[in-house]
Amino acid sequence: AQSVTQPDIHITVSEGASLELRCNYSYGATPYLFWYVQSPGQGLQLLLKYFSGDTLVQGIKGFEAEFKRSQSSFNLRKPSVHWSDAAEYFCAGPSGNTGKLIFGQGTTLQVKP
Amino acid sequence: EAGVAQSPRYKIIEKRQSVAFWCNPISGHATLYWYQQILGQGPKLLIQFQNNGVVDDSQLPKDRFSAERLKGVDSTLKIQPAKLEDSAVYLCASSPRTWNEQFFGPGTRLTVL
Numbered sequence: 001a002q003s004v005t006q007p008d009i010h011i012t013v014s015e016g017a018s019l020e021l022r023c024n025y026s027y028g029a030t031p032y033l034f035w036y037v038q039s040p041g042q043g044l045q046l047l048l049k050y051f052s053g054d055t056l057v058q059g060i061k062g063f064e065a066e067f068k069r070s071q072s073s074f075n076l077r078k079p080s081v082h083w084s085d086a087a088e089y090f091c092a093g094p095s096g097n098t099g100k101l102i103f104g105q106g107t108t109l110q111v112k113p
Numbered sequence: 114e115a116g117v118a119q120s121p122r123y124k125i126i127e128k129r130q131s132v133a134f135w136c137n138p139i140s141g142h143a144t145l146y147w148y149q150q151i152l153g154q155g156p157k158l159l160i161q162f163q164n165n166g167v168v169d170d171s172q173l174p175k176d177r178f179s180a181e182r183l184k185g186v187d188s189t190l191k192i193q194p195a196k197l198e199d200s201a202v203y204l205c206a207s208s209p210r211t212w213n214e215q216f217f218g219p220g221t222r223l224t225v226l
Contacts, residue, residue, distance in 0.1 A: 004155075034214065043117075043204060043217035044156070090155050098169045099211030100146070103155030 002095040006104035014112045021076040023091030033074045034092045086111045117218035125224045131193035138207030148204040200225045
């Protein structure tokens with residue numbers, strides 16, 4: 001069965017520090033993977049996506065993620081966190097053959113001043 | 114380009130009542146999704162439409178939930194009768210086709226008392 005796991009439920013970082021959010025997936029073929037961000041009371045906004053090709057993908061707001069097949073990971077990174085990055089982050093990947101997505105449980109990011 | 118529209122944004126009902134949510138996807142998007150997001154969890158797919166046909170409704174509680182997309186454009190999701198455990202945010206998303214990024218609406222927050 002396909003699955004997406006985000007091991008960290010809650011992460012706190014200081015403003016200006018670097019950030020890495022972990023995502024592990026289970027999928028037989030080459031997956032397509034996404035990172036979404038959700039601010040309180042809002043829908044999900046796409047940060048970046050990986051379909052194929054270059055394993056390091058750039059997204060909006062200075063985020064990037066690296067697809068590592070050997071580790072079944074797609075971790076999200078940002079070199080310097082801003083207070084406005086405080087939100088919930090979801091990793092998502094495919095399940096089955098209909099193109100539907102399954103989401104990880106999410107990681108809540110808190111940014112300390 | 115207008116985004117995915119949903120209404121209402123908030124709804125409070127008592128258990129055993131019925132409720133309906135409406136979604137208008139981005140123009141031209143063939144695929145429409147309804148997700149349920151329980152507090153503290155990632156979104157879970159309830160039903161996926163391709164134009165006006167159902168692609169996946171394996172996780173839709175069909176004894177109480179129903180959805181339709183009659184003209185292949187907007188969609189309604191209905192719950193009848195509602196239970197306490199249906200309290201959640203209901204997200205609608207659309208994409209140009211399957212196996213593509215999904216664009217999310219702001220969601221409807223349902224509280225069942």
